[in-house]
Amino acid sequence: MPIEQVPFVALGRQYEHFRDEILEAFDRISRSGQYVLSEEVELFESEFATYCNSKYAVSVGNGSDALLLPFLSLGIEEGDEIITAPNSFVASAWTIHRTGAKIVFADVGDDFNLEPDSVRESITSKTKGILAVHLTGRIAQMESLIEIADEYGISVYEDAAQAVGATRNGKKAGSFGKFSAFSLHPLKNLHVHGDGGIITTDDSNLSEHLKKCRNHGLKNRNECEFWGVNTRLDAIQAAIARIKLKHIDTINGRMRSIAQTYRQELCDFVRVPGEHSNEKPVYHRFMIRHERRDSLKDHLAKCGVQSAINYPIPLHLHEAAKELGYQKGDFENAETQAKEIISLPLFSEMEESEIDYVIQSIKSFF
Ligand SMILES: Cc1ncc(COP(=O)(O)O)c(C=O)c1O
Structure with missing residues (x-):
């Protein structure tokens, strides 16, 4: 039977896979009456910290709060001032702005991640830290960024929203930074059935502060130590996250294998993401590049292949960024990439016939 459409993601298929376990958890938690900040949340936090080789993990209501709260x-x-990448999702920037600090951008390299030399040039006496985004699930050049940060006495933080389970030189995403922020949004490799986020850190003071901060600043039921916010992970979402976490290496393994097939089959036609022997990206996105990106995207749509652009407007060129005073041309690589990138369908339940159809559709464009 000919394929009519390849979706960009198919969340329902993963649900079918875990349905029995999820329904059992829903029933168990519903009966327990423990819906907010329960033992289930604590179990997920400790299992997630162990998974990331980090000392502590504190869950929150979404990945953006996992940046803002720390x-x-x-x-x-x-x-x-906090330095970050201009080719990320808007939350990497607005969370810096919301603290009152200034967002400072530095350019990215062919790996779509912060270019250490550009970061170095952006450091001033006001710089407090570098927020490295592991875009597409590939870890940024953390050794170089940490070296620069140490030289200037500043911190490195990880926006690991897209990178759960990724490794670089044997180290997991979430184990490099002063803190690391993960998103559990439905489009992420490890996702819940709604919004969710989690922070990892080795700093016990920060972990304790975050636990109060996400819960109104309360130190116990009746006493407020400081004005906090309300951003907590529901027990049901934590239970779903625990079920998926048990299988995340298998999910990521499948994503990596599809990416490898795409890379082998498409490298003669488009620019494909590279991968070095010291890293294991998890391919939250498989982002190819081509000068005729818009025509290619139209062609794929005609073939019934859904695709996306992550992200079409570099952060410094958004209306919201006007006050920062950046101009077109300030970040050459990020701006060129924004015109050339296109993300292909990639999810762990993809059928071989769908993968093949995406590949044939791209080849037919050329
Ligand atoms: C790089 C990056 N940072 C931050 C976020 C924010 O996560 P959330 O949507 O869970 O708030 C996302 C998710 O879209 C992201 O991709």
């Missing part, structure tokens, strides 16, 4: 807890404020 910034607030660490005292990032007006007058400070």
Whole structure:
């Protein structure tokens, strides 16, 4: 039977796979009456910390809060500057802005991640830290970034929203930074059935502060130590996350294997993402590049292949970024990439026939 459409993702298929376990968890938690900050949440946090080789993990309501809360807890404020990448999702930037600090961008390299030389050039006496985004599930050049940060006495943080389970030189995403932020949004490799996020850190003071901060600043039921916020992971979401976490290496393994097939089959036609022997990206996205990206995207749509652009507008060129004073041309690589990138369908339940159809559809364009 000919393929009519290859979806970009198919969340329902993964649900079918875990349905029995999820329904059992839903029933168990519903009967327990423990819906918020329960033992289930604590279990997920400790299992996630162990998975990332990190000492502590604190869950929150979404991946953006997993960035914002640690910034607030660490005292990032007006007058400070944080350097990050201009080719990320908007949350990497607005969470810096929300602290009162200034967003400073540095350019990215062919790996779609912060270019250490550009980061170095962006450091000023106000710089407090570098927020490295592991875009597409590939870890940034953390050794170089940490070396630069150490030289200037500043911190490195990880926006690991897209990178759960990725490794570089044998180290897991979430184990490099002062803190690391993960998203459990439905489009992420490890996802829940709604919004969710989690922070890892080796800093016990930060972990304790975050636990209060996500829960109104309360130190116990009746006493508020400082004004916090309300951003907590529901027990049911934690239970779903625990079920998926048991299988995340298998899920990521399948993503890596599909990526490898794409790479082998497409490298003569488009620019495919590279992979070095010291790293294991998890391919949250498989992002190819071509000068005629828009025509290619139209062609794929005509073939019934859904695709996406992550992201079409570099952060410094958004209306929201006007006050920062950046211009077109300030970040050459990020801007060129934004015109050339296209993300292909990639999810762990993809059928071989669908993978093949995507490949044939791209080849037919050429
Ligand atoms: C790189 C990056 N940072 C931060 C976020 C924010 O995560 P959330 O959507 O869970 O708030 C996302 C998710 O879209 C992301 O991809």
